[in-house]
Amino acid sequence: MINTILTIALALIFLSIAIIIYRFMLGPSSVDRVISFDMMTIASISIIGIISYMSDRVIYLDIATVYGLLSFLAVIIIAKYLEKGL
Amino acid sequence: MELFGALITLLGSIILLIAAIGLVRMPDVYNRLQVGTKASTMGTLLSLLGIAIIHPTWAGKLIILILFVLFTNPVSSHVLARASHYINIRISKRTVVDKLKVTDRAFKVGEVKK
Amino acid sequence: MKNYITIFVILFFxxxxxxNTLQVEVLIVGLIVSALVTTLVGVMLCVKCNVFSDLKYTPKAILNTFIFLAVFFIELVKxxxxxxxxxxxxxxPINPGIVEVKTKLKSKFARMLLANxxxxxxxxxxxxxxxDSFFIHWIDVKDINVEKASNELIRKFEKYLEEIYD
Structure with missing residues (x-):
């Protein structure tokens, strides 16, 4: 029962990532693409959390933390680059 | 109890789906940022909270992850909004007022007069 | 001093x-590592970091912290x-615009919390x-006057943050 509900949740998050990829290809400016990238990362953190429960490995949560940290730094650096140039 | 946690995770994924739809439907960068930040923060928060309810021994790491997302996501959206205003991204035609642009222009005129 | 104690407590937490364990050895290693990192931050890396030094630890401030968190989560759901x-x-149904509001807060960390x-x-x-001005993108502009927009948007958080920080 729980696994079924979690599988439906995974499918919904994958569907949302597919919709975000549409905006990623469409996006008229570079900032739109950065926003899409950021939101894909956030959705991926949810996916990693659910998969870590379904395969029963706590180590995946550490990977999610590091992944979020790297994406945050990447967004900050890209915004800094767009604003003034490195 | 476990069923309750699974339903909270499902609610979080539905909110993430709403965020994705909003990202496609909104007309300009700032509105996309608004929708994206709020809904994706709440969606991830609810998904991880649901996992924490299902599996309470992992709650520590999940709480750290939730706090991390809650602090960093608004900061990154703020930085992106500032950068997009700085490089003059086209703003939607439905915008009513842009006080930041007015202030910038006054600032520049004042500098020229000095 | 208050700054470093706060950093130490956060690191240890x-x-x-x-x-996620209560074994004594792990906790002792954690205490040593937190003390080491706090000294490193305080002595070598950034001497002027005083982000937490304007926190208040009176009972009233702690009560206001919990009220602030409750208000914040209710607003997040809304x-x-x-x-x-x-x-x-x-x-x-959108009516977007960028408005200006004025804040009375002085502390840097309180301003970051307010912006978030x-x-x-x-x-x-x-x-x-x-x-002192925040420029805010508002998806449904109701009033472009500075005073009224401030009252509408930020007063609900500012009155608690004023109690917590100096």
């Missing part, structure tokens, strides 16, 4: 949550209902801070 309504409605709270509340997004 993160260590405890990451290890903002998501609002976002869902705006996204799924067929006519896209504004970003997560219904229909607002902080874009730029200049001096």
């Amino acid at each position: 993160v260590w405890f949550l990451l290890n 903002s998501n209902i609002d976002v869902a309504r705006r996204v799924l409605a067929p006519t896209r 709270s504004i970003t997560l509340t219904p229909g607002t997004l902080t874009i730029e801070t200049r001096g």
